[in-house]
Amino acid sequence: MPAVPGTALVTSSASTVLTVDPADVDSEIAIARDVAAIGRISAVPSLLKVICQNTGMGFAAVARVTDGTWTACAVEDTIQFGLKPGGQLKVETTLCSESRMARQPVVIDRASTDPVYFNHHTPRMYNIESYISVPIIHSNGEYFGNLCAIDPRPAVVSDARVVAMFTAFADLIARQLETEDRQERTETALQSERATAELREQFIAVLGHDLRNPLSSVGAAAELLVRRQTEPELVKLGNRLKASTRRMSGLIDDVLDLARVRLGSGMHLSIREADFLASALTDVIDEVRAANPRLDIRDDIAINGAVRCDQGRIQQVLSNLLGNAVTHGAPDSPITVRAAIEGDQLVLSVTNGGAPIPEDDLAKIFQPYWRPAHSKPGGGLGLGLYIASEIVAGHGGTLQVSSCASEGTCFMATLPVA
Template identity: 30%
Template sequence: MIENYNQTIKDVQSIKILPTILDVIVQSTGLGFAVVAKVTSKKWVTCAVKDNLEFGLVPGDELDIKTTFCRDVRRTNTLVVIDHVNEDEKFCNNPIPIQYGFQSYISVPIVLQNGTFFGTLCALDPAPNKLNNSKVIGMFTAYAELISFHLDAIEKLRLKDLEIQKKDFLLESFDFVSSHDLQEPLRKIQMFSSVILEKNCETLNSETIKYLNSIKNESQRMRNILNDLLVFSEFKKSSQEFVPIDLNVIVENVQKRLSKDFSKCNGEIVIGDLPKVPIMPDQIEQLFYILMINAITFKSNNCNLELSITSKIEYGSDLAYEKLDIGTKYCKLVFTDNGIGFDPRYNEKIFGMFNRLDTEKQSHSTGIGLTIARRITENHKGFIIANGELNKGATFTVYLPMTQ
């Protein structure tokens, strides 16, 4: 066997329905041998076989292509069917049936979606058989098309996996570059700007000081963006295990992290009784952090911040969101604030990377946080939706499955 055909054989063997197809062929036609073969101009390779005749062929075995009718099937892209070799004027003196000892035979082409000839679906038997009829030919043709469909799907999946691997490689490359090559120059820009300000504050004019402070602030903002991009890439490839966690514990952790921020804005947070949910703890804590810091960042200047977090558990069929699986039980989390809100037209756009909708407060946001929030919910096979009302506040609703 040529090593190059190993993957082809594995692909055919991975078609779960194929053994059933070969069984049905043998049982419904009375033929004792059925096979899927990879056929090229030079090779005939067994990929899957049902052998009640004890021919002895197993996946990986080869036949001389010149001693098969499959060579003709490949050349003409048409089937070959024989009811009774001895009574068939075209094939009665052909050496191939004599060599393999069969009297009835059928071989149908397997052609991939792009027009490439893959191989054949064949069956034969030492006894004559009625094969040259629409019922048998239709069955073989349908099964050949089904095999072709599965092979195409396998190839598409392989290409998708390669694409994912390339993206993962790019993410890893980005992780390295952003964590050092990009961060270090920004750190030095900040440091040198600070040194200039400290050592020359008395001799610098106000405009120069303003520019230097802007350089420091923009450098810090760029570092924040890079950090958020790192978080996004890490969560995209995260393989953390799901653990049943009381979400009240998650909220307490985030409140501790944001205690100073809430105090500065005189914020009040009201938390309902939250359930225990199977989650990736680090990710869900980050999700809560993003939604809570978002409320702080976009609070109204006209009133103190009020943020509420409530929950309920219901089946998808009882929740008013069309993307939910009706038979799955979800934890519905609702984050509601009285901040500046946003136009409802941006309910979906707000989750796009670098989309910032408020010009006055955009310097406080990297434009990546809500993109990370959506990625986290997707990692949990859940969903997040936003509903905003300009100058009245925003509501973020998160759906997390109760089973993983």
């Protein structure tokens, strides 16, 4: 512990101040951070005053103790000792180093007659008679430092109540430090999340505006080429461009939907009475048929009357499910679309033949960006089924999948109609 000015010092406190190695910058920063953390605990000054008042000792401190340094983090000094928060001592000149190694309190009522410490260098160096130091240990077992007090006069600090008070205060300081650390990490995480949210919003703006504008220009150019009926090659090129434009627009929509969901706003839905859902679903099927004339796509749409839903989003669910069936189904097996009102639910299913989905893959199939290992390059972003499941969930429904060699693969969406 430090020297006590005022009563025949053997060594001045200045002579024991530690000069930190300039190369150890990280250690200095960490210690400064710990000193600041103790300074933010408003109860510490009151605890140190209570210690001095209850023990009659003139100096009490919270110290950060490492292998090489003793650093005062907070001080109550009524004997003009002179050590301020941030002041450092060579740890080998203190008794806190012994408390640190043993993880036990060191308690001395009268050093000059103590059978263990009467000849110890620290009491003799600093003319200390009474001394108590209790380790501050985090709940995970990590050592922080010590809560200690000294005085050039004897004091009864070995009393069980005094030791219990120090132990309770040391534990309180450790818990408060942990709370401070959690709060600091939470604030850092919040700042990081805000920055990430801003980047996501910028990303959405880029997708929604900067990419759609040139894509619209490409689409317009494709439409002009398609009208050149006297030049078949240009018409063919125009149709290719239109198909690519539709595909790019779909990819942009998928990424926008994913970004909205991940930002916490959820899938945007506009639910209202849809009087023509059957024909809207038929339009989607006809579009896929036109794009894949060699496939056998069958439909059984039995929806009579209005259905309360977001019609455009339900079309998107069917489009995504059909796209998945076209990509992964067997080309020589039919794709069957069924839609019907069963009781108070709308049941929409898409079934395709081909190799069954492995059991391990079924658990991952609705995850974003997930694609089977055997998928062909350029087949999409792996967002279609995820977005379909989010749309169905937004309607309060469920999207399930079953797959076996005999029955094929079936995706079934079940949604409440009211």
